[in-house]
Amino acid sequence: MYRCNVCEAEFSEPKTTKDPVPYGSREVTYPGVSCCPFCGGDFEEVQICELCGETFTESKHNGVCDSCISIVVNRHSELLKTNFTPFEIAILNSALDGRNIQ
Ligand SMILES: [Zn+2]
Ligand SMILES: [Zn+2]
Secondary structure (H helix, E strand, O other), X not given: OEEEOOOOOXXXXXXXXXXXXXXXXXXXXXXXXEXXXXXXXXXXXXXXXXXXXXXXXXXXXXXXXXXXXXXXXHHHHHHHHHHOOHHHHHHHHHHOOOOOOX
């Protein structure tokens, strides 16, 4: 999946063109260059989040967007705070060896 940086359209196949395409106020020719099929603009590759279905460009975790990661991390944190005392959380942190939970 790709998303246009100019018109924000999403598409699966970029257009490869030798024709002049409108770009802003000018008509510009990109010889054999990939561009947005709708406006001819620049585009970037995006992924679709497996949790919320939104598109995103970067993530620390494959397939899930940053906002979903922080929601899951916050829920995990809330779960710990409501079910464990701070002392038990400290025990968990050392028991889970390097996987730091707060
Ligand atoms: Zn576009
Ligand atoms: Zn998401």
